[in-house]
Amino acid sequence: MTTKIAITDDHVMVLKGIESMLENTSEVSVIATYVNAKDALEGLKRQQPDVLLLDINLPDINGIDLSKQLLKLYPDLKIIALTNFEDISFVKRMLKNGVHGYLLKNTDKIELIQALKTVLSGSLYIQKSINDKLLNQLSSKPAGNGLEIKLTRREHDVLVGISEELTTQQISEKLFISPKTVETHRMNIMSKLGAKNSVGIIKIAIEKELL
C-alpha cells in the first residue's frame, strides 16, 4: 500500500522540490498540494492523505492554529511541520498541538522518508538539528546567568514551603525552627536567585527546576 502525502506551502518551489524528491519512491505518492490554509482545509474535505507536510509560515493562518484545527477534524492525519527556522518555542507548541514531526526545509530525501515512516508508525520525528537546539537550550539554562545556583538543604526546605503557599509561620512549624530563621533562609534564597520577592523566588525556582 502506498502512503498518500499532501503538502501545504505557499512557495511553489518547495512543493515541486518535495514532489520530485518523492517521485520515484514507490511507497509514497503525493496526492495533493496546497498553497495556503484555506486551500488545504477545502482540499482535505474531499480527499485525506495519510501525512500532511505543513509549512509553518502560511500567508493566511499560522501553522500552529491550522494544525490544531486539522487534527481536530482528522484525528488520524499525521502532520509534519515544515519550516526554515529552528524556532524552539514553535516546536514546543506544535508538539503540544499533536503534530508528529518537525522538519527543516533543507531536509534531504533520506531524512524525509525516514520522517514519513516514523510518523506513520505513530511516533514523533524531530530533526537532528532541531533536537540539538532543543538540547542546547535546555543545557544552557543551568548556566543561564553564568552562575549555577546551589541551594542548601535547609534553603530548599524553605523554598518548598514557599511554593506550597505557606506563610513564614507555617513553614517554621513544619520545619520545627523559628519564624526568624525561616525569614533568614528566604532572604538568602532571594539573594542567591536574584529575586525581589517570593514571587520571584518561585518564578526562578520553576524555571531552573529547583523544586
Place this chain on the structure above:
Amino acid sequence: MTTKIAITDDHVMVLKGIESMLENTSEVSVIATYVNAKDALEGLKRQQPDVLLLDINLPDINGIDLSKQLLKLYPDLKIIALTNFEDISFVKRMLKNGVHGYLLKNTDKIELIQALKTVLSGSLYIQKSINDKLLNQLSSKPAGNGLEIKLTRREHDVLVGISEELTTQQISEKLFISPKTVETHRMNIMSKLGAKNSVGIIKIAIEKELL
C-alpha cells in the same frame, strides 16, 4: 557497515529477547550486554557501541543519572531508554539529559529497527504510546480542575505585573490606576485561581500558561 548495539538490562530475558530479535538483521549486531550500571560503565571503556539500549530501572544506579554520565563520557553514543512504564516525567528528564529515544519493552522488531535508524540519524525517537500519553497529559491540563480559567484583560495586566515582581504600588503606576484597584484585581485573580497568595498565583499562572 553494521551498526554496533549494546544492551543494558538486569533482566536476562530482556537481553536475550532483544538479541534474538536482532539476530538475523544484517545491518545490526549486538556487541555487548550488561546487567547493571557498573557493568556497563566498565564494558564501555573497552568497546563503544553506536547505540546503547538502556533500562531505566537498574539495580545500582537509576537510568537518568547513568545516561547523564555516559553521554558526558561518550558524546557520540546514542542512547535509547527502555522501560516497562510510561512515566512521563521520566521521559522528560531523559530527553533533557540528551537521550535519543524512548521505548517500551513490549516493542516489536520493526519498531526497534525503526528506532535504531532514527536515533542513528541523530533524531529523536519517541514511541507512539508514550507520545500519546504525553499529549494526553498536555491536553488534559487546560481542563485540569474541570473549570477553565478565564482572566479579564485587566486581571491579566495585573498578573503580568505580579510576575514581574512589582509591588502593588508599582503596578498601579504602570497601569495608571489606584493601588486599591490593583489589590481588588489581585484578590479576584487569587479567588479565580484558587491561590492563597501571590506565590500561588504565579505557580498556577505558569502551570496553566496564563502569562
Place this chain on the structure above:
DNA sequence: GTTGAACTAAGGGTATTCACTGAGTTTTTT
C-alpha cells in the same frame, strides 16, 4: 584545631499583602 559553610535566631523597623465590605462607573452582551 582552625576555617568556613550552614543552620540557627533575634531585634526592630518599614513596606506590602491579605481580607472584607461596599459602591459608583464603564463596557459588553442580550
Place this chain on the structure above:
DNA sequence: AAAAAACTCAGTGAATACCCTTAGTTCAAC
C-alpha cells in the same frame, strides 16, 4: 434599553513579608 460583567476606588485593620544587622552553634573539611 436592560442586564451582566468588568473596571474602578475606598476604608480599615490584621497579618505577613521584606530589610538589615548581629551572633551563637554545629558540622565537615583541611
